[in-house]
Amino acid sequence: MKTRTFKMTAFMGLVLTLVFACSPKVNTDDLTALNESEAVAEKQAVVFIAGYDKGESTYYKDAKKHFEGMHYQIVDDAFSLQEIISWLNKNHNDQDYSEIHIVNKGNSKKGLSLETTIHGELLSETSLLNCLKESKLPKLESVLAADSKLVFHTSELGKNKQLLQILKQTFTANHQPKVFATPHATLFNGQFQKHFLANVFYGYYPTAQSPGNIDLSKQFIRKYPLEDIHWLNAIRTKEEGEPGEAFSYKFNIPVLWEIEFSDDEDVPSLTDAYEIMDWIDDNEEYSNILKDMGIKKQYFRWRAYKSGQKVIIKGKTTAVCILKPMMQRNNPLSYVRTEFDNQRYYTQL
Template sequence: MKRTIKKTGMILGIVLLTAQLTSCGKKEITSKVAEKTVKETVIVKEEILREPVVFITGIDEGTNKFYKSARSYFLNKKYEVVDHAFSLQEIITWLNKNHDGNKYGEIHIVSHSNPWRGLSLETIIKGDRTTKESLRKVMTQGTLPGLNNVISTKTKIVFHSCGLGKNTELMKTLKDAFVTDVVPNVIASPYYNVFGGEFSDHYLAKPYYGFYPTAHSPGNVDLSKEFARTYSEEKDIDWYDALNNKAERYIGDPYTFKFNVAVKWEFDYTNSDDAMPNFKLKEEIMDWIAEDELLSKEMNAYNIPLEKFRWRALKKGNTLTIKGKTVVVCILKPLIKPYGDLEHIKPDTDNLRLYASN
């Protein structure tokens, strides 16, 4: 062994001497010491997310098949569908109770909505419709349960609610309602969601609005002229034709449906120093509303002219009730691909042109 060491030392000495003689006259010899690097293998466990779950939050009325069609659409996609969860309270409770250890991947919530009344989805059981104000109220009172640690940063909470993507304040409040140790990703489209169409099971459509007082329709000719004035930049829609069309006759064909928006106020004059007003004309009611700071502020938020409502004033004892109702005429223009075959644009929740995220 000693010999081996000595021989090795001699060979090393010769190598060093040779290196010195061939180093272009350098006087210093640099020796590099190889350092042994220990590589550690880190095994990252991929997060397994639960399959999508869908909440159908209402029951259809009349000929409207929104909820039934949405249910069929998601069942065909093999998603788990939960019926008869009519409030956020029931949805959150179900998510907490049915958590199986894997975080939820996609949570879909189907609910009617419009820009004036928020979601038809209740905040708590038998509570108010979900608006920014009503939701913040139950959260502050503590009557809305909190969501357990059942979602991850990859979870998507998708609301299939018409126009909700434009209501940024409500979307922010919904985000707060679902927050856990992570901040949820709440997604909704600014367009209308249409399920069960003749040409597509699910597509999006751009809305255009007109109004008239309940039971006082001006007729489609005058309505079409009003739409043309309001939306003068839109050149691709024949407004009169669209007003007479109740469904898509071909892919992308604009059509019309109607719904009501109502307001109601009650004023108690029992201990008031003011005399109860006596209205004879609807114009007097509108003037009275316009002169009241709180009422005019509320109506301005609707962005519907006062004259588009049918106003009534009712007296009972010391209580004055003011009611107003308008018919909203909504023309929908389905979104279609700008090129290729005539097709609806696929409602892709990752497409930021189609969906907003908060």
């Protein structure tokens, strides 16, 4: 059977740190000292807002506003790794980059919603390795300092150390940067804190077939029995009413598979959701796709139809995401600091 799986879609201004070297006292007997006064190269930092908002989402708009308030240089028209590297090469002006920040939606399993190349595949371990193997990406020039930092503002990306290691190699030039990403959710423009981290929890149901908030809360209780969260209240709460309060939002995750068969007689007739789920159980490739997503097949609304020697399977699940802002243990009214070099809250490679 010949198969073909389509894409699944289900995330400063210019700061110049001018460090002026203190000139040593002039020693008239030492002409060498006059010509070798200490100097520290100027450095620059840049933030790539590497995505755009859809629908009612304001994630990228909020992130841009946050970093503008911190006086970073903002680049908001580079939506692929190819464009980011090309921009860095073109605009470094013989100055080392002290910090390179990339804001992009994604998670630890799916990777980033950032494209590898312009109109190319979305960035994951597999797609990035393929790009590097095929030399599709430009090479980063000698634009880094020995202590340059590469920071990804992508929720839960810090859990995927393998992908971070590949990204570190991709951005290695004259020096190898230190790479940072949080294993938690990262949010901007909160009710009480403009940039904060949160623990994240997921529940699911077939789109347009909500079981109701009470049954949803039971799903969270079963899945996260040790968490001290009032799940029903969290599901009903759409934003923090007070600092640290758990809240939720929903989004849909679609799946589209187009499977081509060599013979018309091999094309299965899948008339309802149960037959589709049985077919998935019998096909390891597609069972593993759902397993990698971490979503059970019964949480999707399934449909299928034939088209010549192909069967097209569509699935859609609604994810209920509950976020619990992370607060300081010794001060439950204060948020943990989003300092990316803090190894308690950020993965560092």
